[in-house]
Amino acid sequence: MFTYLMKHLPANKYLAGISNVFIMLLPVSLISSFSLLASNGATLLNWTDVSYELNTISSLIAQLFPVLLVVFFSQYLASLHKQPVIAIITSSVLLYFIICFQWDLFHEGSLIPINFPFAIFIPIAVSFFYQYLQLLSIFRDTHLPNVVERSINLVISVCIVISILLGISYGTKFVILDALHLTLMMPRLDPMSLFDGIIYEFTRGVLWSIGVNGHVILASYKIELFRITSESLALIETGSGTIPILTSNFYDFYTGMGGSGNTLSLVICVLLFAKNKGYRTLAKAALLLSIFNINEPILYGLPIMFNPIMIIPFLLTPIVGLLIAYFATLWGVVPPIMGVISWMTPPIIGGYLGTDGAISGSILQCIIILIGIAIYYPFFMRMDKLSMGKTALDSLTERFFSSEKIDTTKAIGSYIPHLSINMAAQKTVEHLHKTGDFILYYQPQYDVDKQKVISLEALIRHCSYSGHITPPTFIDSFSELGLLPELDFWVLEKAIATANNYAHDPDFKISVNVSPETVLVPTFLTTVMQLIKRSSLRFEQLELEITEELLIKDEKETKKTLNKLRELGITIALDDFGSGYSSIAYLSRFDFDKVKIDRSLLLNIGTERGRKLFSLAVELGQITGANIVVEGAESKDEVDFIQSLGISCIQGFFFYKPMAIEAIIELGLVTLQDEQVA
Ligand code: C2E
Ligand code: MG
Numbered sequence: 001m002f003t004y005l006m007k008h009l010p011a012n013k014y015l016a017g018i019s020n021v022f023i024m025l026l027p028v029s030l031i032s033s034f035s036l037l038a039s040n041g042a043t044l045l046n047w048t049d050v051s052y053e054l055n056t057i058s059s060l061i062a063q064l065f066p067v068l069l070v071v072f073f074s075q076y077l078a079s080l081h082k083q084p085v086i087a088i089i090t091s092s093v094l095l096y097f098i099i100c101f102q103w104d105l106f107h108e109g110s111l112i113p114i115n116f117p118f119a120i121f122i123p124i125a126v127s128f129f130y131q132y133l134q135l136l137s138i139f140r141d142t143h144l145p146n147v148v149e150r151s152i153n154l155v156i157s158v159c160i161v162i163s164i165l166l167g168i169s170y171g172t173k174f175v176i177l178d179a180l181h182l183t184l185m186m187p188r189l190d191p192m193s194l195f196d197g198i199i200y201e202f203t204r205g206v207l208w209s210i211g212v213n214g215h216v217i218l219a220s221y222k223i224e225l226f227r228i229t230s231e232s233l234a235l236i237e238t239g240s241g242t243i244p245i246l247t248s249n250f251y252d253f254y255t256g257m258g259g260s261g262n263t264l265s266l267v268i269c270v271l272l273f274a275k276n277k278g279y280r281t282l283a284k285a286a287l288l289l290s291i292f293n294i295n296e297p298i299l300y301g302l303p304i305m306f307n308p309i310m311i312i313p314f315l316l317t318p319i320v321g322l323l324i325a326y327f328a329t330l331w332g333v334v335p336p337i338m339g340v341i342s343w344m345t346p347p348i349i350g351g352y353l354g355t356d357g358a359i360s361g362s363i364l365q366c367i368i369i370l371i372g373i374a375i376y377y378p379f380f381m382r383m384d385k386l387s388m389g390k391t392a393l394d395s396l397t398e399r400f401f402s403s404e405k406i407d408t409t410k411a412i413g414s415y416i417p418h419l420s421i422n423m424a425a426q427k428t429v430e431h432l433h434k435t436g437d438f439i440l441y442y443q444p445q446y447d448v449d450k451q452k453v454i455s456l457e458a459l460i461r462h463c464s465y466s467g468h469i470t471p472p473t474f475i476d477s478f479s480e481l482g483l484l485p486e487l488d489f490w491v492l493e494k495a496i497a498t499a500n501n502y503a504h505d506p507d508f509k510i511s512v513n514v515s516p517e518t519v520l521v522p523t524f525l526t527t528v529m530q531l532i533k534r535s536s537l538r539f540e541q542l543e544l545e546i547t548e549e550l551l552i553k554d555e556k557e558t559k560k561t562l563n564k565l566r567e568l569g570i571t572i573a574l575d576d577f578g579s580g581y582s583s584i585a586y587l588s589r590f591d592f593d594k595v596k597i598d599r600s601l602l603l604n605i606g607t608e609r610g611r612k613l614f615s616l617a618v619e620l621g622q623i624t625g626a627n628i629v630v631e632g633a634e635s636k637d638e639v640d641f642i643q644s645l646g647i648s649c650i651q652g653f654f655f656y657k658p659m660a661i662e663a664i665i666e667l668g669l670v671t672l673q674d675e676q677v678a
């Protein structure tokens with residue numbers, strides 16, 4: 001069950017997002033940790049002012065950490081759900097401060113709340129409600145041309161989401177805290193109980209393993225422990241009382257060597273046994289920090305988080321250390337940990353100083369480290385074996401730096417922090433953004449019998465700043481980056497805005513290609529509806545062209561959406577019929593208004609067999625009652641053959657090539673309203 005969960009948890013987009021954001025925040029926690037380390041060093045040298053300053057810097061940065069977590073995680077969720085980034089970040093940050101204040105979560109003397117569960121939960125809630133409001137079409141991020149209009153849209157959306165969530169927060173606080181008299185946070189653990197100590201250690205490990213800083217969340221336990229330890233020490237000074245076994249330094253020196261999870265054992269294990277070069281490099285880099293009990297690079301880089309193999313020893317090792325040290329102290333093998341010294345004190349030195357100068361303290365630490373190595377060994381070796389080819393450092397840097405590459409300032413393209421991004425695809429998309437803009441070309445579908453254009457198909461093109469036009473060879477790159485829905489939404493909006501000028505002509509129709517992922521975006525239907533409602537077009541004037549590939553993805557969901565679109569009057573065309581493998585099956589399972597015969601079938605009409613196959617494809621389409629359009633006719637012969645089969649609708653270079661809207665106007669294929677009136 002546990003392994004099953006751990007296998008599937010990383011696939012969860014929210015958890016993957018949280019883990020990704022933690023990795024992005026690694027420099028923040030490292031700088032904060034290094035400042036703290038330096039501050040400790042300065043104290044030892046008696047540089048009080050420097051130490052104070054460094055300590056303040058460290059704690060300021062640490063306080064900023066959850067706020068940055070809110071910002072980055074909001075940004076991730078906005079990209080994930082295709083929501084306006086600014087609205088999600090603004091709402092989340094405001095709510096984080098207000099709700100923490102409402103729930104009384106500010107630490108004394110601090111103006112910035114530190115609460116990781118809220119820092120994670122609030123952006124999720126904001127993004128969730130935003131999605132609902134988008135579905136209810138109260139508002140959505142239109143690409144309004146003017147900054148003021150956009151800001152007004154932003155203010156309204158932020159206010160609505162904040163009001164709803166504040167209401168819920170007040171209600172929850174009233175019911176949970178006030179009415180039921182329950183106290184927030186974790187169950188109260190007794191700092192003096194061994195059993196509760198094990199639970200503390202275990203919970204902390206579990207939290208870390210899902211990317212949550214367990215140390216911070218369970219801080220109240222450590223604070224209580226620190227208080228009891230200090231009180232006992234004060235009593236001992238006056239000659240009464242005894243020191244308990246479980247003191248705050250006890251955990252630091254026996255269960256947190258190298259950081260939570262006794263990860264110093266792991267670092268040594270990696271250094272000694274890893275075959276994978278990347279792991280060894282990571283361990284070398286992490287060793288210095290590990291000596292001072294800072295283990296973020298190992299946690300995030302190896303990684304331990306979301307790693308079903310490494311989580312087991314990560315949970316086990318400190319508990320074994322805890323038990324050994326507890327009984328060794330109880331039976332008098334080592335003196336209890338007496339002092340209250342920095343958790344950063346390196347292992348071995350810590351055991352010696354903590355036990356007030358007993359060498360047995362250091363020896364015990366060594367034994368626990370060795371046992372830790374033995375526990376980590378089989379798990380790490382399995383991982384080392386699995387990691388063929390891919391180095392840990394590769395994945396660390398890849399995950400670290402790949403996310404911010406896509407330019408957010410252009411109409412298409414956004415920040416998608418995928419864990420593994422195809423760099424080649426990213427380069428292509430980046431290059432396109434840098435070198436030009438996207439534009440739409442339109443290719444008429446022509447009715448030979450009626451001698452008129454029946455529809456214009458919008459086809460995307462890239463236009464470089466020097467005027468060079470590229471056909472959509474880049475679609476695959478967008479697809480690999482998960483950006484196709486953005487591209488399709490942009491095309492839809494642009495095509496409908498252009499078509500709006502010709503809506504007055506009852507025969508005018510615009511066709512737009514929709515790719516696999518787009519139809520499955522929850523807001524697709526409402527977006528299409530709104531775009532049409534805001535324009536002067538009728539639903540009947542929009543046609544969506546669907547490729548066969550789409551239908552394989554999620555048949556039930558796709559069918560539902562397509563049927564709803566058809567009910568509105570939007571026509572649905574099956575694109576590229578005859579080019580795939582399962583077209584016939586689709587014809588029987590879905591209802592199409594139009595079937596577009598792919599150009600590939602036309603290429604073989606030179607042979608008897610090719611002609612028969614072509615006419616069979618046409619017949620198959622006709623059986624379903626759909627209108628037939630043949631794509632790609634380039635010559636008179638092809639057109640004649642198509643006509644001989646009784647087909648009159650043709651889209652091909654023979655009649656028209658795809659062209660800019662200005663060229664379409666020039667050819668008189670569309671009429672502007674003013675001209676008609678005139
Ligand atoms: P499609 O939807 O089947 O579009 C028809 C393609 O056939 C267009 O290629 C068009 O230029 C080409 N074509 C039309 N007549 C002829 C002809 O007589 N001879 C030849 N050789 N080709 C002809 P294009 O514009 O390069 O687009 C290729 C594909 O890329 C499209 O196939 C469509 O699947 C996709 N695509 C284009 N624009 C978009 C878009 O805005 N969104 C999405 N999702 N896909 C698009
Ligand atoms: Mg098409």
Ligand code: MG
Pocket residue numbers: 575576596598631
């Ligand atoms: Mg086609």
